[in-house]
Amino acid sequence: MFPKKLHKKLEERKANNALRQLGTQCNLVDFSSNDYLGFSKSKTIFNSTHEFLIGHNITHNGATGSRLLSGNHSLFNIIETLLSNFHNSESALIFNSGYDANVGFFSSIPQRGDIILYDEYIHASIRDGIKLSNAKAYKFKHNNLEDLGSHLERGLEHSPETNIYIVTESVFSMDGDSPDLKGIVQLCKKHHTFLIIDEAHAVGVFGERGAGLVQHLKLEKNIFARIITFGKAIGTHGAVIIGSESLKQYLVNFSRSFIYTTALPPHTLSNIHSAYHELIITKNREQLHKNMAHFKNEIIKNGLQNYFIESHSAIHSCIISGNDTVKRIAQKFQELGFNIKPILSPTVPKEQERLRFCLHAFNSEGDISDVLKLLATFVHI
Numbered sequence: 001m002f003p004k005k006l007h008k009k010l011e012e013r014k015a016n017n018a019l020r021q022l023g024t025q026c027n028l029v030d031f032s033s034n035d036y037l038g039f040s041k042s043k044t045i046f047n048s049t050h051e052f053l054i055g056h057n058i059t060h061n062g063a064t065g066s067r068l069l070s071g072n073h074s075l076f077n078i079i080e081t082l083l084s085n086f087h088n089s090e091s092a093l094i095f096n097s098g099y100d101a102n103v104g105f106f107s108s109i110p111q112r113g114d115i116i117l118y119d120e121y122i123h124a125s126i127r128d129g130i131k132l133s134n135a136k137a138y139k140f141k142h143n144n145l146e147d148l149g150s151h152l153e154r155g156l157e158h159s160p161e162t163n164i165y166i167v168t169e170s171v172f173s174m175d176g177d178s179p180d181l182k183g184i185v186q187l188c189k190k191h192h193t194f195l196i197i198d199e200a201h202a203v204g205v206f207g208e209r210g211a212g213l214v215q216h217l218k219l220e221k222n223i224f225a226r227i228i229t230f231g232k233a234i235g236t237h238g239a240v241i242i243g244s245e246s247l248k249q250y251l252v253n254f255s256r257s258f259i260y261t262t263a264l265p266p267h268t269l270s271n272i273h274s275a276y277h278e279l280i281i282t283k284n285r286e287q288l289h290k291n292m293a294h295f296k297n298e299i300i301k302n303g304l305q306n307y308f309i310e311s312h313s314a315i316h317s318c319i320i321s322g323n324d325t326v327k328r329i330a331q332k333f334q335e336l337g338f339n340i341k342p343i344l345s346p347t348v349p350k351e352q353e354r355l356r357f358c359l360h361a362f363n364s365e366g367d368i369s370d371v372l373k374l375l376a377t378f379v380h381i
């Protein structure tokens with residue numbers, strides 16, 4: 001027995017060639033993971049994570065409860081202090097994942113009568129948080145300051161009690177592009193609004209010591225909250241919300257995805273600690289940037305500029321319209337040894353289906369050249 005309505009939805013997915021299925025991990029050349037610096041497979045980080053636990057005589061496997069009950073291990077304080085120093089902020093609050101952080105933030109901070117303005121391509125976790133909020137939410141056109149400005153002008157007609165929250169990503173997960181952050185900060189200042197930046201795909205990749213785009217642009221004092229995830233360049237799991245001491249206190253009291261869940265285990269905390277130490281000394285970021293530059297050169301060499309969304313990040317998306325076509329090309333790549341994921345509608349809008357190339361420090365120049373040569377043969381026919 002399975003509800004008919006749900007069965008119908010699955011059948012629709014199949015008909016659109018958009019049924020999601022769990023695959024197995026493979027040993028193909030990685031152009032799809034978020035492991036931009038290769039930290040997830042770093043033996044150094046693995047060993048220092050272990051040594052740190054042993055050195056501190058920590059032998060617990062699990063957290064045993066919510067951070068507000070039995071789960072607030074002493075490592076949380078050590079690592080949140082490290083994170084707030086590293087990210088140049090007053091405070092830091094660790095969540096179990098980026099998804100939890102965004103849902104917890106947006107469901108608790110904007111209040112009834114407030115307004116949220118969000119970029120139309122914002123991540124699903126932010127959308128889900130917004131859905132749980134009592135505030136009114138309006139989307140603005142992707143990376144379009146003019147559209148955001150006109151929404152703000154309209155927002156001003158509301159009561160003086162209304163707080164306006166603006167949210168965007170410093171590197172967009174599906175497009176790899178970035179907004180004009182300085183321009184958005186100017187707008188926020190002019191209209192006295194609160195700015196939230198999701199730095200999931202920027203931390204580790206941009207900024208001195210990989211601290212992210214906000215710090216690279218020296219904008220941290222103008223941002224109400226930054227969301228940083230540890231599952232991407234940091235190579236582990238979890239997330240942190242960076243902001244003021246009052247923000248932290250508020251979230252600890254009202255953010256339900258922080259309160260009603262078992263805390264991260266000590267091993268993950270030690271892993272985050274080790275990865276942040278590695279961020280300071282690693283040469284992988286330089287290599288990643290060399291690979292990013294090489295990828296862009298090869299796009300031009302192979303005449304592929306018109307297929308790619310302009311990006312300066314580690315994410316490069318090649319638009320290939322139609323779920324059938326993009327899936328077929330991804331399959332060909334996999335048969336030839338390259339792991340490149342098709343991004344299908346409805347994850348992205350129809351006609352905007354794409355192959356998403358995620359670049360890493362460990363990709364070789366040869367692999368990058370080969371993969372784009374192949375792409376040219378697939379799309380130029």
Ligand SMILES: Cc1ncc(COP(=O)(O)O)c(C=O)c1O
Pocket residue numbers: 097098099100102123125169173198200201229230231238239
């Ligand atoms: C922009 C953005 N924010 C948040 C998340 C969620 O982070 P996590 O994977 O830690 O739940 C992701 C990951 O997909 C993301 O791309």
